[in-house]
Amino acid sequence: MGKKQESLGSQWKSWLDESAPRLLAYARSRCNNAQEAEDLLQDALIKLWAYQEEREHLPPDLPLAFSVMRYLGLDHGRRKGRRQKRDQKIIQFQKDEDSWLDPTMEDSEEADILRKEVNSLPDKLREVINLKIWGGLTFAEIGKLLSISNNTAASRYRYALEQLQKKLKHLKNTNHG
């Protein structure tokens, strides 16, 4: 492999190391399990490489990567039968050991509740939370990606936070009698 290819390889690997957790978190919102999400990421890498041909195969911007992941996720869901997938996903997301948010990183009660409640948010809301909080995208980028207006993206985000706030309050009250 030539020096140019080696340098390009290093750039892609650095990009991947930095972006993989964000992209995987997003992929997990569209897949049944961690393995499928990792497969999706590998498929996305191949597509992104081809897309970047016009830009000398440099690593892509994050919004483009999310866009490719979204398309692949939709395609994946369609192939598996989305209805069945959603039903299974609701069950699977309840399992801590299969959570896409790392439970070893924090151990507070609130964090634990939040992690579970994010997983049980409706798809549309979870997707915006995912892209904003862990994807680091702006509302404009999210709007473009999901083909919705910036205001709708911001409203969904706010509504999702309100839902989480309500659930958190309710569960804390229940747990503490």
Add this chain to the structure above:
Amino acid sequence: MDDSLKKIEAQLQNLIPRAQSEHGRAHCHALIDDLCAGTRRTAKESPFGVSWLGGAVAASLALSVGLGGGWYLGRDTGGAVSSNLRQAREVITADFDQLDRETWMLGSENPGVYVSREGEVRELVQETEITKETVKHRESGIIVTVETTDYHLIDSLKSEF
């Protein structure tokens, strides 16, 4: 946004997405090495990149070849079509260059909501998938762009928003 929502936002930011598995990371790095070295073909470079278009033209060519070769109702001499189909596919993939292939989704803005027998509020959304493929015939230089539209009906539990 009030302070309580900002607090929730900050708590969410503290939740860390799981890192990629060691196995997945190694696999991705190997994939990157292959892509950089040019030893792995992307969809764009695939010799069968013309996919459905190649398949459709190949099938029609095979049918012509088959009919021309005496394969028609009542006169099947046996086995000619499948080999002709293979030859036709080779001709198609050899004669055309795929220039571009794009697929994108359009979402419906007007979902239909209904109540199922089980009492669930469900919504029906129609997603539209557009595929645009451009191929060039090497000999004549003719460039053809074919656009297809597929509709997918998605039936799901209605979200709360």
